[in-house]
Amino acid sequence: MTPNPRTICIDVDNTLGDYTGALRRYVQDRWGDKYTCPDPTDYDFSWTPGWPFTGRPDRFRxxxxxxxxxxxxxxxxxxxxxxxxxxxxHDAGWRIIIATARKDDGGALPVWLADNHIPYDGIHYGDKLDVRASVLVDDRPDxxxxGVAAGLHVFKPAHEYCQWGGGIVFRDWMDVPCLLEVL
Incomplete structure (x- = not known):
């Protein structure tokens, strides 16, 4: 499958939106200050100390x-x-596909994108490598x-858990248009 050279595939949780912050607020609303809920050091949150599910992936789920x-x-x-x-x-002519592995969002994603004024051309649920994009923006190490192995240009946020495996780190979303200009 040949990738479209002007298509960018963008993950949602902890890439476009702050999943960690939302989960932290949920935990602290429920349990108060009992847990520190630090930024995860591994993609699998259950490996990070200070959460109510530390060491228990089943409890995280x-x-x-x-x-x-x-x-x-x-x-x-x-x-x-x-x-x-x-x-x-988008104004520079890129086709934006928002992609997520969420199977449990109940249709919330289009509303969230609209509420946050995020432009997009399509939504893909499932394997992000199925999107015919030339650029992938994601935080999941695998x-x-x-994406790197498939020859895509991969950009990733500066989370501790996704600093290995190739790709280019960005610290602010305004870095991404600049990175695209040099492709």
């Missing part, structure tokens, strides 16, 4: 599911400058490595 039932995705905030950066990218 339960807490995540309960948080989703209580509006987790709707409470996720877009990262600063994401809307402005994506408008610049997806980053697979």
């Amino acid at each position: 339960k807490v995540h599911s309960k948080a989703v039932d209580n509006g987790l995705y709707e409470l996720e905030l877009a990262y600063p400058h994401a809307d402005e950066a994506l408008r610049l990218i 997806t980053i490595r697979a």
